[in-house]
Amino acid sequence: MVMAKKISEAERQRDVVEKSLKQLGNLIYDQINEGEFPWIMMQSRSIDNIQYDDTVRQYILGDRMIKRHSRNIKHIRPFTQLVWTAWFARELVKLRKTSTLREVYYSARGQRDIEYNDQKESDNIITDLEVALNKAREEFGIFPEERSAIFGDLTIEYTVPGYEGRRTNLTDHPDGVMVGPAVTSSEFIETTANKILVIEKGAMFTRLVEEQAHKKFNAILVHTAGQSPRSTRNIIHRLNKMWGMPVYIFTDGDPWGVHIAMVIVSGSANAAHLRGLTTPDAKWIGVWASDIINYKLPTENLTEFDKKRLTELQSDPRYKEDPWNREIETFIKLQKKAELEAFSLYGLTYIVDKYLPEKLNEN
Amino acid sequence: MAQQEYQAVSPSDFFYRNREIAGFSNPSRAIYVGIRELLENSLDACESAQEPPKIYIRITEESIQNNENSTVIYYIRVEDNGTGVPSEQIPACFAQVFYGSKYTLKQSRGTFGLGGTMTILFGQITTHKPVIVTSSTGEDIHQFEMMIDIQKNQAQILRHSIYSNVKKWRGTIVELQMEGDYPRIQSRMIEYFKQTAMVNPYLDLTFIDPKNRLYRFERGTDIMPVLPRAVRPHPHGIDVETFRRLISITKTKDMKNFMMEHFQGIGSITSERFLTFAGIESKQKPINLSPEEIVKIVYAAKDFKEFKRPDSSCLSPIGQELLETGIRKELGLTEDDFIKTIQRPAATYSGYPFIIEAAVVAGKTVRKLGQGITLYRFANKIPLLFDESSCVSFKVISKNINWKTYKVNQDTPLVVAIHVCSTKIPYKSVGKEFLADQPEVEKEIANAIRKAARDLRIFISHSLRLERQRHRLNVFSKYLPKISEFSQKLADKEESPDIQKLLNEVNVPPQQEETEDEDENGSSDDDVILPEDEDFPEVEEDEIEEDDGNGEKN
Numbered sequence: 001m002v003m004a005k006k007i008s009e010a011e012r013q014r015d016v017v018e019k020s021l022k023q024l025g026n027l028i029y030d031q032i033n034e035g036e037f038p039w040i041m042m043q044s045r046s047i048d049n050i051q052y053d054d055t056v057r058q059y060i061l062g063d064r065m066i067k068r069h070s071r072n073i074k075h076i077r078p079f080t081q082l083v084w085t086a087w088f089a090r091e092l093v094k095l096r097k098t099s100t101l102r103e104v105y106y107s108a109r110g111q112r113d114i115e116y117n118d119q120k121e122s123d124n125i126i127t128d129l130e131v132a133l134n135k136a137r138e139e140f141g142i143f144p145e146e147r148s149a150i151f152g153d154l155t156i157e158y159t160v161p162g163y164e165g166r167r168t169n170l171t172d173h174p175d176g177v178m179v180g181p182a183v184t185s186s187e188f189i190e191t192t193a194n195k196i197l198v199i200e201k202g203a204m205f206t207r208l209v210e211e212q213a214h215k216k217f218n219a220i221l222v223h224t225a226g227q228s229p230r231s232t233r234n235i236i237h238r239l240n241k242m243w244g245m246p247v248y249i250f251t252d253g254d255p256w257g258v259h260i261a262m263v264i265v266s267g268s269a270n271a272a273h274l275r276g277l278t279t280p281d282a283k284w285i286g287v288w289a290s291d292i293i294n295y296k297l298p299t300e301n302l303t304e305f306d307k308k309r310l311t312e313l314q315s316d317p318r319y320k321e322d323p324w325n326r327e328i329e330t331f332i333k334l335q336k337k338a339e340l341e342a343f344s345l346y347g348l349t350y351i352v353d354k355y356l357p358e359k360l361n362e363n
Numbered sequence: 364m365a366q367q368e369y370q371a372v373s374p375s376d377f378f379y380r381n382r383e384i385a386g387f388s389n390p391s392r393a394i395y396v397g398i399r400e401l402l403e404n405s406l407d408a409c410e411s412a413q414e415p416p417k418i419y420i421r422i423t424e425e426s427i428q429n430n431e432n433s434t435v436i437y438y439i440r441v442e443d444n445g446t447g448v449p450s451e452q453i454p455a456c457f458a459q460v461f462y463g464s465k466y467t468l469k470q471s472r473g474t475f476g477l478g479g480t481m482t483i484l485f486g487q488i489t490t491h492k493p494v495i496v497t498s499s500t501g502e503d504i505h506q507f508e509m510m511i512d513i514q515k516n517q518a519q520i521l522r523h524s525i526y527s528n529v530k531k532w533r534g535t536i537v538e539l540q541m542e543g544d545y546p547r548i549q550s551r552m553i554e555y556f557k558q559t560a561m562v563n564p565y566l567d568l569t570f571i572d573p574k575n576r577l578y579r580f581e582r583g584t585d586i587m588p589v590l591p592r593a594v595r596p597h598p599h600g601i602d603v604e605t606f607r608r609l610i611s612i613t614k615t616k617d618m619k620n621f622m623m624e625h626f627q628g629i630g631s632i633t634s635e636r637f638l639t640f641a642g643i644e645s646k647q648k649p650i651n652l653s654p655e656e657i658v659k660i661v662y663a664a665k666d667f668k669e670f671k672r673p674d675s676s677c678l679s680p681i682g683q684e685l686l687e688t689g690i691r692k693e694l695g696l697t698e699d700d701f702i703k704t705i706q707r708p709a710a711t712y713s714g715y716p717f718i719i720e721a722a723v724v725a726g727k728t729v730r731k732l733g734q735g736i737t738l739y740r741f742a743n744k745i746p747l748l749f750d751e752s753s754c755v756s757f758k759v760i761s762k763n764i765n766w767k768t769y770k771v772n773q774d775t776p777l778v779v780a781i782h783v784c785s786t787k788i789p790y791k792s793v794g795k796e797f798l799a800d801q802p803e804v805e806k807e808i809a810n811a812i813r814k815a816a817r818d819l820r821i822f823i824s825h826s827l828r829l830e831r832q833r834h835r836l837n838v839f840s841k842y843l844p845k846i847s848e849f850s851q852k853l854a855d856k857e858e859s860p861d862i863q864k865l866l867n868e869v870n871v872p873p874q875q876e877e878t879e880d881e882d883e884n885g886s887s888d889d890d891v892i893l894p895e896d897e898d899f900p901e902v903e904e905d906e907i908e909e910d911d912g913n914g915e916k917n
Contacts, residue, residue, distance in 0.1 A: 022853060022854060022855065024853065025851075025852070025854030025855075026853075026854040028850035028853075028854075029851060029854040029860050032846070032847060032850065032862060033860045035864045037865055038846060070842070070843070073835055076839065076842045076843075076846075077838075077842060079842070079846065080842040080846050080849075083846050083850055083853065084845065084849050086849070086853055087849040087852050087853045090853055113841055113842070
């Protein structure tokens with residue numbers, strides 16, 4: 001009984017998305033029939049219309065609207081692309097299929113006169129569609145290519161066709177479970193974990209699984225593989241919200257690692273039109289610049305590129321507080337950086353036996 | 364002590380020893396210059412007869428030389444319908460260097476009157492074959508077979524035959540043989556003919572090359588430019604040698620009359636004032652002038668400011684209409700192409716009158732010639748093909764003219780033609796291929812181009828507008844059907860919405876919304892350009908994180 005209700009909920013969601021896509025089609029259809037060049041309004045995604053909002057603790061779009069008008073010779077191409085993408089999304093939703101950003105790009109190339117110069121142009125149109133309909137692309141069945149993974153005592157229930165109602169525990173696969181459309185659209189049923197450990201790098205994720213870190217720390221492990229994909233951020237957000245699990249983030253000790261943590265915390269400007277991707281209370285707990293000193297880690301020198309990035313981060317209001325600010329200043333002082341793997345110096349299990357417990361205690 | 368021998372050198376001998384000066388520097392150049400000299404003589408002859416020239420040129424391979432360069436002996440025949448040469452003058456005209464003495468000036472193609480003879484001389488020294496000249500002024504036909512006696516500088520007549528002229532033929536035929544290398548100069552040769560036809564639109568030219576290929580350049584008009592009048596020299600441009608020769612032939616008894624008689628624009632008052640200025644007695648007998656006095660007069664003539672401007676009736680410009688006819692015909696211009704021809708008023712440099720004519724051509728046809736400016740240079744209706752970048756006209760189009768003013772950018776295909784006509788073309792070298800940087804000439808060339816280019820600006824704006832309009836229609840006809848198709852599918856409708864009304868709306872000429880500053884860029888909107896305008900911002904990259912998983916974008 002419970003099962004059936006959940007699936008109908010997923011169906012209801014799909015229905016809403018499909019209706020709004022069809023509505024867009026109707027709008028354009030009617031405009032043309034009235035002898036008018038079709039146009040649509042959407043929130044502006046230009047940089048001066050993106051602002052950080054303290055209440056929701058993420059970037060949001062401002063009030064400025066733009067009109068994309070097919071009478072404008074510069075707009076008609078992206079307008080056409082948008083209409084095609086909406087149609088493609090509707091087909092996906094109708095057929096209950098999913099696709100990747102790259103597949104959408106190539107499907108467009110198979111279509112005469114729907115032209116893209118590169119995938120970036122196509123991705124950009126998909127984002128336009130998200131803004132125009134106020135929906136995330138995952139709701140249209142469009143996913144990025146998967147590369148992040150999740151592992152731990154969490155039971156989920158699939159909603160994808162053919163798997164509806166089927167359950168699995170994420171410890172079933174010792175390599176971790178890939179965060180794809182199926183995991184993203186699944187329902188979270190139960191867990192014994194009480195925290196989430198987010199790890200930037202694959203090698204360290206594998207190390208933690210091997211060392212039974214999920215049991216030792218009672219945690220769900222998430223591997224972001226660099227900058228975390230939106231679907232992964234969405235899962236972290238949901239776990240945090242649903243069960244109040246604290247989130248701890250481990251990244252390389254360099255400006256890029258710092259920012260990977262920040263995007264999980266407060267999102268990116270690129271996704272300012274979306275909600276449900278941020279976890280404002282997540283904590284970045286390492287590798288800190290001060291860890292380099294405290295744990296006498298082997299280091300590399302900061303490159304010019306690293307230094308430039310640190311200066312950029314300093315001008316971002318989100319980094320004004322500690323530990324962010326303090327650690328950035330320490331990086332600048334040290335002129336050094338360290339990778340997660342640097343702990344191997346003290347043996348393979350050091351990070352699980354010593355470093356992580358200490359860091360988790362501190363925070 | 365070695366004894367040095369001095370020996371008089373005849374003009375023929377001089378040119379025999381220095382044939383590079385006249386352009387016969389190598390086998391390919393020799394055949395080019397040879398044909399060119401003969402053709403230009405023929406053109407002069409036809410113009411004198413006020414008869415639209417009909418010229419036939421044929422080059423045939425005679426035999427292959429077994430020397431190092433494996434050059435070829437060619438048989439050359441040039442036939443015209445000009446005045447013809449009186450039989451008694453034929454030997455001197457064709458087989459004697461520096462024949463004729465001119466004390467009057469008028470525009471003509473040949474500079475020294477020796478180009479034709481040089482060709483014959485070059486043929487003789489490379490093949491040792493006689494030249495055959497057949498000519499008639501309308502009476503009997505005279506045929507001479509001659510060699511040039513180089514040391515004596517005179518014709519050696521091998522045969523003189525007279526035929527009755529039943530058909531009242533008039534004209535001249537020159538047949539000779541010379542060593543050369545035609546294949547290497549072929550493309551220039553054809554280009555030379557094409558440009559000659561361009562600047563002499565009344566010329567009917569037939570050319571048969573050594574491979575028996577026929578080239579026809581048909582005339583575009585029967586109208587010919589007004590014949591130049593012979594005028595007396597302007598004192599400003601006289602040199603010591605010419606002055607000395609005038610003294611030796613004059614019949615005048617004193618300097619005052621001498622000046623009035625032999626120079627243009629000098630009346631009794633000017634003559635007296637000039638002689639006072641020069642410090643010469645007006646009663647002095649010309650014959651008694653000392654060499655020092657001659658030099659003094661020539662120099663004073665250059666400094667004296669009160670002479671009239673040189674008479675330009677000795678010039679024969681092509682005229683705006685004829686120039687346009689010639690260019691239209693040879694470039695194959697259509698009604699949609701732009702051409703503007705300009706004739707400047709006569710001006711002078713160093714006592715020589717000159718007139719600049721110019722043409723500016725643009726449009727689709729010109730595009731076939733390639734991007735940027737194609738320059739055609741002409742001097743006294745002769746095309747100049749070599750050393751373009753050393754020519755003052757090249758300097759003018761590449762440095763002096765600000766093409767942007769006329770909406771011409773670097774790639775705009777454009778033809779600029781410059782014609783200089785003068786009694787003395789300011790060539791920079793004996794090769795007669797490019798013009799020296801005479802400031803007056805440079806200024807006039809620039810003025811002519813600027814004047815022609817003024818209308819070009821309008822043409823370019825107009826064609827840019829049309830181009831944009833075409834582009835607009837293309838873009839909308841491409842995308843609107845797609846919008847229609849997919850909005851129909853998206854809305855689950857049975858029929859596509861009708862886009863015809865929208866297409867009609869696009870197909871009206873653009874109004875104010877297509878602003879002028881778009882014109883300034885000169886580039887029509889490429890439909891891939893994302894807009895910079897306010898209402899469709901492109902999201903800037905650096906502020907935005909890679910927030911999704913497609914790490915394999917590229």
